[in-house]
């Protein structure tokens with residue numbers, strides 16, 4: 082575990098050959114303090130992979146269509162969700178905003194997780210996950226698109242990376258400065274811990290505590306732009322949130338634990354959804370959505 086985290090740390094820093102000497106550390110420090118704004122797409126890819134692996138392992142999630150995925154094949158509902166997600170991801174890349182993350186270097190990955198909890202989440206670098214319950218709660222492909230577009234928005238706006246506490250970077254800098262000549266066993270341990278902490282920060286944001294309300298409203302707003310540009314009905318987000326509101330009246334995990342109240346989200350985005358207009362959903366979309374849900 083330690084070794085894996087340190088490796089992840091090195092990858093985040095951009096190279097496996099980070100020199101653990103005073104000069105190397107100075108460079109490392111610069112790289113780390115600039116990391117949030119200057120993460121390269123490669124850094125982001127490896128960070129996202131580590132985050133995705135960690136959060137899936139911690140929650141013992143099971144993939145839908147796991148055998149096919151293991152063989153590198155997209156099948157069944159997973160192929161369908163990936164096709165919808167792919168259209169939205171392309172739309173996200175066409176409707177870029179200032180401060181958006183660059184396109185993921187290994188493309189986007191859309192994976193279904195078998196769970197009775199309505200939820201969806203994403204890790205940096207284009208890893209998007211949606212639960213079977215979240216798909217089943219949707220009434221149409223357009224509502225599923227609303228869920229995926231919201232997650233894509235979290236990725237393009239760098240929300241998970243932004244949840245790494247500022248103090249973390251200061252600790253890394255301190256560890257680096259306190260170290261003479263070479264990183265000894267203890268300093269190496271401290272550095273590893275800092276990255277373990279950064280991983281925890283991101284997982285907290287993604288799946289445990291959630292992001293700030295404003296961050297979620299931003300994901301809704303950007304998600305709306307992405308889905309509208311792709312030709313999906315912006316009103317579908319409002320409809321899906323209404324379902325969430327009705328179903329999540331009481332306590333519960335998933336979206337409810339990590340997102341603002343569905344009714345608050347509706348009132349925040351209703352104006353923008355109206356501004357973007359309404360799309361008449363073609364019958365073919367209903368038919369293929371129904372077929373995909375039947376495969377769950």
Ligand SMILES: [Zn+2]
Nearest residue numbers: 231297300340
């Ligand atoms: Zn969200």
